[in-house]
Amino acid sequence: MVAHSGGSYTGGGPNDTLPGLPKGSSSSSSTTGGSRGVGVEGGMGKPMLKKGPWTAAEDAILVEYVTKHGEGNWNAVQKNTSLSRCGKSCRLRWTNHLRPNLRKGSFTPEEELLIIQLHSQLGNKWARMAAQLPGRTDNEIKNYWNTRIKRRIRQGLPLYPSSEMAPSPPSQGQSQGQGQVQQAPPLPQTEEPLHQRQPVPHTAIRGRPQLQIPTRSIFQVLGGHPPSSQSSSPSPTPVLLSPQSYHQLKTSFTNSMSLFDHTGQISPSTSGLPSPHSPAAIISPYYNDPNMALAFPGFALVAAGNQYHQTSPLPSPTGGAFQFSFLPQILSPSPVYAASTPTELPSSQMYIQQVVKPEHILQEPHDHEAKLENHGDMTTNPSPSHSCSGIGLLEDLLEQTEHQAVSSNYNHSLQTQNSLLNNNNNNLQKDQECPLKSTDDNGWNTHMGSDNVPEGWQKLRNPKPF
DNA sequence: AACCAACCCAACCGCATCGGA
DNA sequence: TTCCGATGCGGTTGGGTTGGT
Numbered sequence: 035m036v037a038h039s040g041g042s043y044t045g046g047g048p049n050d051t052l053p054g055l056p057k058g059s060s061s062s063s064s065t066t067g068g069s070r071g072v073g074v075e076g077g078m079g080k081p082m083l084k085k086g087p088w089t090a091a092e093d094a095i096l097v098e099y100v101t102k103h104g105e106g107n108w109n110a111v112q113k114n115t116s117l118s119r120c121g122k123s124c125r126l127r128w129t130n131h132l133r134p135n136l137r138k139g140s141f142t143p144e145e146e147l148l149i150i151q152l153h154s155q156l157g158n159k160w161a162r163m164a165a166q167l168p169g170r171t172d173n174e175i176k177n178y179w180n181t182r183i184k185r186r187i188r189q190g191l192p193l194y195p196s197s198e199m200a201p202s203p204p205s206q207g208q209s210q211g212q213g214q215v216q217q218a219p220p221l222p223q224t225e226e227p228l229h230q231r232q233p234v235p236h237t238a239i240r241g242r243p244q245l246q247i248p249t250r251s252i253f254q255v256l257g258g259h260p261p262s263s264q265s266s267s268p269s270p271t272p273v274l275l276s277p278q279s280y281h282q283l284k285t286s287f288t289n290s291m292s293l294f295d296h297t298g299q300i301s302p303s304t305s306g307l308p309s310p311h312s313p314a315a316i317i318s319p320y321y322n323d324p325n326m327a328l329a330f331p332g333f334a335l336v337a338a339g340n341q342y343h344q345t346s347p348l349p350s351p352t353g354g355a356f357q358f359s360f361l362p363q364i365l366s367p368s369p370v371y372a373a374s375t376p377t378e379l380p381s382s383q384m385y386i387q388q389v390v391k392p393e394h395i396l397q398e399p400h401d402h403e404a405k406l407e408n409h410g411d412m413t414t415n416p417s418p419s420h421s422c423s424g425i426g427l428l429e430d431l432l433e434q435t436e437h438q439a440v441s442s443n444y445n446h447s448l449q450t451q452n453s454l455l456n457n458n459n460n461n462l463q464k465d466q467e468c469p470l471k472s473t474d475d476n477g478w479n480t481h482m483g484s485d486n487v488p489e490g491w492q493k494l495r496n497p498k499p500f
Numbered sequence: 501a502a503c504c505a506a507c508c509c510a511a512c513c514g515c516a517t518c519g520g521a
Numbered sequence: 522t523t524c525c526g527a528t529g530c531g532g533t534t535g536g537g538t539t540g541g542t
Contacts, residue, residue, distance in 0.1 A: 087510070109527070125528075126511070161530055176531075177509050 137169030
């Protein structure tokens, strides 16, 4: 029985491979006509290329070939050796398992933290992340993320429980005036600093159309106040989102760089926003956990003209105020900002920072009652067709984000993430069995209950799961 | 001991990009 | 300019492993 009797194996999908072959036993099956594309003729004189787990003998052949001829020209391997593997498979095997200097074993806490940081900046750019982790492969990182990290995110768990705290936790004092990356443990020396690799040009994200978000006031979205037209200095509108909302928004921005439309433009006629618009500060939902806030920093949405951008990461608010920095060229000039010199940023870019004091912080409704109480604050938002509160608007944004996430690989990925989040409710019962898994419906770690929220803040819950 | 669900991860696939003919 | 093969990347699959009941 041959999986594909007529042609090259590449036409086959996962269904080509029949179950039942134990891992590592494919060698013995290679002559039995078994399930995994064994080395028999595939028709038209073409040898059937083998699929499935690699054997030690195959590994040896590949290692010998690469040692002799070097990497590359992978299709030649099959031609010049007895290996019945396609070039693609050879390359993958070499890259992920056979090449020297591969690091095997569990990720170290340092690596885990770095992965989290990189993912927050790069999104699912596994290869680029792997470039930052010597000896690790993109596949390894991807698997790691898709299992442990996503699970923890889904469950609202801290990525670094106190018992396995990441090294070099940032001191509280460091957060003042410094971007989040500055607080990170030392990163491996690479060809370019992290900030220099971001933003990723849209065109560099292959096959991933940007999210199409209808034009909408950022203040409607975030439930904040529109800026005063008299204000010459845009004042950030701090918003504390639930972890789920935070991750949704962060993921969207990380991957699309703009939530609004494919050009990043907001129609002035529909936004109803004066210019310049005030920035909005998205506070990390983990702001009271230095390590979590390190991994999932706050960020700000700022506007220049009709264009909105995500800023560099924000440190957690400390000492009754917090600061953030962003690229000045995407903001209208403001005399309020003071110079700051984050060291890892491109020298061509000057950063500025602003102190946000608690009295400036927008109070976000925590529950339905709070929504109603805040009605007055929200009525300034011209959004008659939606809930009168910012919650409804954020909900609407997220919902639309979801609806539009249907036609691309990227969006499919987003949906997958959302579906994982959707499972949150299903996991709640289990979660509550474990002290570390004490979360509410919105991904809030119940350890960071309202008592831990700074005075004047309220958490924005998820109106609906996503 | 048996069963089951969740986890883990190697390997696959499709698609995009690149470079040479 | 177009075609095509090689390569790289990210998403997905499926079977083994592990841990809980």
